Amino acid sequence: MNIPFYHSQIARSPLAAGMDAAIYGLIRQSMKTPGFFMNQAKHIYHSAKSHRNPVNFLGHLFPEYSPEQREYFFIEGLKVSRTLERFDRGGAASDFDGALIYAAAQLGDPDVIIETGTGMGGTTYAALQGCEARAYTFDREEGVADLDGVPYARWRELPMQGVGRLIPEEMEERVVFVLGDIKRTLPCWVADRKPMKSLVILDSLHTPEHQAYEIKTLKPILAPGSVVLCDDTTSAWSEWAGFLNCGLMGGIRT
Numbered sequence: 001m002n003i004p005f006y007h008s009q010i011a012r013s014p015l016a017a018g019m020d021a022a023i024y025g026l027i028r029q030s031m032k033t034p035g036f037f038m039n040q041a042k043h044i045y046h047s048a049k050s051h052r053n054p055v056n057f058l059g060h061l062f063p064e065y066s067p068e069q070r071e072y073f074f075i076e077g078l079k080v081s082r083t084l085e086r087f088d089r090g091g092a093a094s095d096f097d098g099a100l101i102y103a104a105a106q107l108g109d110p111d112v113i114i115e116t117g118t119g120m121g122g123t124t125y126a127a128l129q130g131c132e133a134r135a136y137t138f139d140r141e142e143g144v145a146d147l148d149g150v151p152y153a154r155w156r157e158l159p160m161q162g163v164g165r166l167i168p169e170e171m172e173e174r175v176v177f178v179l180g181d182i183k184r185t186l187p188c189w190v191a192d193r194k195p196m197k198s199l200v201i202l203d204s205l206h207t208p209e210h211q212a213y214e215i216k217t218l219k220p221i222l223a224p225g226s227v228v229l230c231d232d233t234t235s236a237w238s239e240w241a242g243f244l245n246c247g248l249m250g251g252i253r254t
């Protein structure tokens, strides 16, 4: 169902997007798992309380850069994200999240981008614009409903189905799409790889169990200096990283 004001807010505002996923996930999962509601409500409270502004948030990740440099790349990232075509549905990250990702790519200069949850490709686009690295981005082959319900229901509603439709053709040579259930594809992809300086973007299923699984699976191949950004953070993220959040985007440098 298209609710114009609601969906346009999700595209534009980090708070609306974060709250949408967090609150919807909260209600859905609370119905299934007793005790989940209190855990997640506590987490949202802590995230909101420990929210840092973008320049400070980037400062924790990249203390070697001045506040002016961090602000410069964040504002440039906003401009880059705002050039993206916006669909009223599809769950693409907000401009604000895109700007943080772009700035992290510029400041971190990673050897590789690893992303879970390609979706429309909004976050992939921001990362690719910010650095020269190749992106490996993971999603399903088809829309399937899962625990949180939100992204996958929207996936089926996309105006044109398919992952990564916001990634322009000229960037596709730098992108490897790994399609299939991440539970299956991610461990295979990680196996036998050497640690790399990575920019990791976690934006697939927003449940604590799934985020914990992705972090644990990727950890062995993250070389020192890698940065992990986690969208719509959950209690699993917070336990691993501490509460370092900008909106509901978590970030940590290894």
Ligand SMILES: C[S@@+](CC[C@H](N)C(=O)[O-])C[C@H]1O[C@@H](n2cnc3c(N)ncnc32)[C@H](O)[C@@H]1O
Binding pocket: 091, 092, 093, 116, 117, 118, 119, 120, 121, 122, 123, 124, 138, 139, 140, 143, 146, 151, 152, 155, 180, 181, 182, 183, 203, 204, 205
């Ligand atoms: C919030 S959307 C990603 C939005 C995207 N980063 C963007 O900015 O356009 C989450 C995506 O994760 C994918 N996903 C969730 N769980 C998955 C799994 N177990 N395996 C593969 N993909 C998964 C969904 O299909 C969905 O496209």
